[in-house]
Amino acid sequence: MEHNISIAPRVPVALDDHVIVHGEYVWNAQGGLIHFTHHDPQGTHEGGYIQDNGKTYD
Numbered sequence: 001m002e003h004n005i006s007i008a009p010r011v012p013v014a015l016d017d018h019v020i021v022h023g024e025y026v027w028n029a030q031g032g033l034i035h036f037t038h039h040d041p042q043g044t045h046e047g048g049y050i051q052d053n054g055k056t057y058d
Contacts, residue, residue, distance in 0.1 A: 001034045003050065008038030011050045011057045023048035 001021060003011065013019055023037035024045065039047040039058050049058035 003037045020051040
């Protein structure tokens, strides 16, 4: 997963947290990654988010 902390806050995920990730999956030779897990300041992609124990980071 790729989460741009220059656009959205760092997510303090810890062991045993309940985490939901909404973003765009892009396949690559390593199996893929999820990006756009934050709002898109240019408005070209649907905004994503990460929820950690019910708190949303976008």
